[in-house]
Amino acid sequence: MPLIELHGLTKQYPRVRALDSLDLTLDAGVIGLVGANGAGKSTLLKILLGLLPATEGSARVLDMDVHIQGREIRNLVGYMPEHDCLPPDLSATEFVTHLGEISGLPRPAARERTAETLRHVGLFEERYREMGSYSTGMKQRVKLAQAIVHDPRLIFLDEPTNGLDPAGREEMLDLVRRTGQEFGIAVLMSSHLLGEIERVCDWLMVIDEGKLKKSGAVAEFTQTLGALEVEVEGDAATLVKALRERGFDARGGGTLAYVALQEAEPYDAIRDCLVEMEMGLVRLEQRRQSLEDIFRPEDSPTND
Amino acid sequence: MTERAAGNIYDLGYRRYEGRRLGRWDAALSLYVHGLRAAFGLGRRTRSKIFPIGLALLAGLPALAYLMGAAFFEINVSDVIKAEDYFSTNIFFPQVALMLFVAAVGPELLGRDQRHSILSLYFSRSLSRLDYAASRYAAMATAILALTLIPQATLFLGNALVVDNFGGYFRDEWKQIGPIIGSSLLISVFFAAIGMVISAQSARRTFATIGVIAPFIFLPVLSGVLISSLDNLAGRLGVFLNPFFVIDGFTYWFFNATPDLSEEHPMMRAAFSGGWYFLFAIVITLVGIVLLLRHYRRKSL
Numbered sequence: 001m002p003l004i005e006l007h008g009l010t011k012q013y014p015r016v017r018a019l020d021s022l023d024l025t026l027d028a029g030v031i032g033l034v035g036a037n038g039a040g041k042s043t044l045l046k047i048l049l050g051l052l053p054a055t056e057g058s059a060r061v062l063d064m065d066v067h068i069q070g071r072e073i074r075n076l077v078g079y080m081p082e083h084d085c086l087p088p089d090l091s092a093t094e095f096v097t098h099l100g101e102i103s104g105l106p107r108p109a110a111r112e113r114t115a116e117t118l119r120h121v122g123l124f125e126e127r128y129r130e131m132g133s134y135s136t137g138m139k140q141r142v143k144l145a146q147a148i149v150h151d152p153r154l155i156f157l158d159e160p161t162n163g164l165d166p167a168g169r170e171e172m173l174d175l176v177r178r179t180g181q182e183f184g185i186a187v188l189m190s191s192h193l194l195g196e197i198e199r200v201c202d203w204l205m206v207i208d209e210g211k212l213k214k215s216g217a218v219a220e221f222t223q224t225l226g227a228l229e230v231e232v233e234g235d236a237a238t239l240v241k242a243l244r245e246r247g248f249d250a251r252g253g254g255t256l257a258y259v260a261l262q263e264a265e266p267y268d269a270i271r272d273c274l275v276e277m278e279m280g281l282v283r284l285e286q287r288r289q290s291l292e293d294i295f296r297p298e299d300s301p302t303n304d
Numbered sequence: 305m306t307e308r309a310a311g312n313i314y315d316l317g318y319r320r321y322e323g324r325r326l327g328r329w330d331a332a333l334s335l336y337v338h339g340l341r342a343a344f345g346l347g348r349r350t351r352s353k354i355f356p357i358g359l360a361l362l363a364g365l366p367a368l369a370y371l372m373g374a375a376f377f378e379i380n381v382s383d384v385i386k387a388e389d390y391f392s393t394n395i396f397f398p399q400v401a402l403m404l405f406v407a408a409v410g411p412e413l414l415g416r417d418q419r420h421s422i423l424s425l426y427f428s429r430s431l432s433r434l435d436y437a438a439s440r441y442a443a444m445a446t447a448i449l450a451l452t453l454i455p456q457a458t459l460f461l462g463n464a465l466v467v468d469n470f471g472g473y474f475r476d477e478w479k480q481i482g483p484i485i486g487s488s489l490l491i492s493v494f495f496a497a498i499g500m501v502i503s504a505q506s507a508r509r510t511f512a513t514i515g516v517i518a519p520f521i522f523l524p525v526l527s528g529v530l531i532s533s534l535d536n537l538a539g540r541l542g543v544f545l546n547p548f549f550v551i552d553g554f555t556y557w558f559f560n561a562t563p564d565l566s567e568e569h570p571m572m573r574a575a576f577s578g579g580w581y582f583l584f585a586i587v588i589t590l591v592g593i594v595l596l597l598r599h600y601r602r603k604s605l
Contacts, residue, residue: 081428086422088420102430107334113321
C-alpha cells in the first residue's frame with residue numbers, strides 16, 4: 001500500500017498556482033520534500049492533512065482519500081507545523097497530554113505516553129516548566145512530541161529545523177531519523193536545505209513553483225551520479241573551461257575542479273588538458289556527489 | 305541533556321500504542337473540559353485565576369451578603385431579594401460582573417488559540433473546525449451558567465434553611481426552580497453567543513476585551529436615546545438594543561412576574577410582553593452561534 005498518492009493535484013489561489021498537477025506515488029520511509037520558500041511545500045502538507053481543499057486532482061494518504069476521509073487520516077497522522085504553536089504559560093506535560101487526548105487517547109494513556117514521548121525527544125527534567133522559558137530547540141522538541149504522542153503511522157514535519165543553531169539542527173535531524181527508523185513512523189519532512197534531506201531521508205521529492213521537479217531515492221541521486229574531484233596547482237577555472245569545451249560537465253574554482261562522471265569517462269581528457277595547460281596535478285579522486293552538487297546551480301533550492 | 309536523553313531512549317525503546325482510541329465526540333468533550341478549566345484559570349498561574357474567580361464571587365456577592373444577613377439578623381431574605389430580581393437592572397452589579405466575565409474569558413478561550421497559532425494543531429487532529437467552535441462555545445456558556453445558577457441556588461437553599469419549616473418552604477417555592485434554571489440558562493447562552501462572536505474577531509486580548517465591553521456600554525445608551533426621543537415603534541424597539549433589558553424582560557417572563565418599575569422606565573414605555581424578550585434572546589443566541597461556526601469554518605490557517 002503506497003503511503004501517499006497524488007493524481008493531478010492542483011491548488012490555485014486567487015493570484016498564484018501553489019501546486020500544479022502533481023502526480024506522484026510515495027512509499028513508507030523518511031521522505032524529504034524540498035523546495036525554496038514559497039515553492040508549495042506547506043500547501044501540499046496542508047492538503048494532505050485535509051486542512052486545505054485541493055482545487056483539482058486527488059490525493060490519498062494511507063490509502064484514504066483526503067477529501068472524503070480527512071478525519072480518518074488525521075487520526076493516524078501527526079503534524080508539526082513550521083510556525084510557533086506553543087502557549088507560553090503551559091508546561092510541556094500539560095500541553096502534550098491535552099493534545100494527546102484531542103488525538104483520541106484516554107486521559108491515563110495520554111499522560112503515560114506524554115511522559116514517554118517527552119523523554120524520547122530529550123525533554124524530561126524540564127517537562128513541568130512553562131514553555132515560555134524554553135529555548136528554540138526545546139520548543140521544536142515539544143512540537144515533535146505533540147506530533148507523535150498518539151503513535152501515528154505517518155508524521156508531517158514542516159521545516160523541523162527552522163530557527164535552530166547548528167547543534168540544535170543536528171539534534172533535531174537525529175530525532176527525525178530515529179523517528180523514521182527506530183520508532184517505525186513514516187515521515188514526510190519538508191525543508192529548503194538539501195543537506196538535511198540527504199542526511200535523514202530515504203526518498204526525495206523536489207518541488208519548485210508548485211511543479212514536481214524530481215522524485216527518487218536519495219541513494220540513487222547521490223551514488224549513481226558520482227564526480228571526480230581534481231585538485232590542481234594553478235587556477236582550476238581554466239581547467240573547467242577546457243573540459244567544458246570538450247563536452248564534460250565540470251565546475252569549480254580556486255584549486256578544485258569537479259567533473260561529473262558520465263558515459264564518456266573524463267580521465268583522459270583531464271590528463272590531456274592538464275598537459276596542454278602545463279598545470280600540475282595534486283590529486284584526483286572519485287567523490288560521492290552530494291545532493292547540493294546535483295541541484296546546483298540550475299535548481300538551486302539551497303540559496304535561501 | 306541530549307546524551308542523557310539518548311541514553312533513556314535506548315534503555316526504554318519506543319513503544320507502539322495498542323490501546324483504545326476514542327472518537328471525535330471524546331475529543332470535543334476533552335476540549336470542552338479544557339475550555340471550562342481555562343475559563344476559571346484552573347491549572348494556570350494564580351494571575352489567570354484572579355479575574356474569573358473574582359468576578360464569579362462578585363456575581364454571587366448579593367446572595368452571600370443577604371444570606372449572611374439572614375443568618376445573623378434572622379431576616380427572611382426572600383422578602384429582601386427575589387430570584388427574578390437577582391440578575392436584573394435593579395441590583396445591577398451581578399449583571400456587570402457577568403458582562404466583565406464574558407469580556408475576560410471569551411478572549412482567553414478563543415484569542416489565545418489564535419495568538420499562539422494552536423488552531424492548526426487542533427484542526428490537524430480528528431476534531432473538526434465546527435467541533436472546535438462548538439466546544440469552546442459550550443465551555444463559555446457553562447462557565448457563565450456557574451455564575452448565574454450558583455448564586456440563585458445559594459439564595460434558594462439559603463432561604464429554605466433560614467425559615468423554620470424547610471419542607472414547607474420547599475412546598476411553597478418549588479415552582480421557582482424551573483424559572484431559575486430556565487432564566488439562568490438563557491442568560492448564559494445569550495451572553496456566551498455575544499461574547500464569543502466578538503472574541504473570535506481578534507487574536508489580541510485587549511482588542512477582543514474592549515470589543516466585548518463596547519456594545520454593553522454603547523448599545524444601552526443608544527437604546528435610551530431611541531426610546532426617549534422617538535414615540536413610535538422604532539423607538540419602542542430600541543429597548544431590545546439594551547442587552548440588560550433583554551435579560552430583565554425574559555427573566556420576568558420566566559417567573560411570570562411583573563417588574564416593579566416606574567411608568568417612565570424604558571421597558572414600561574416600550575410595553576413589550578416578556579415573551580418578545582425571550583424570542584429576541586433566542587434569535588440572537590442562534591444567530592451568534594451560526595456566525596461563530598461560520599467564522600471558524602472559513603478561517604484560514
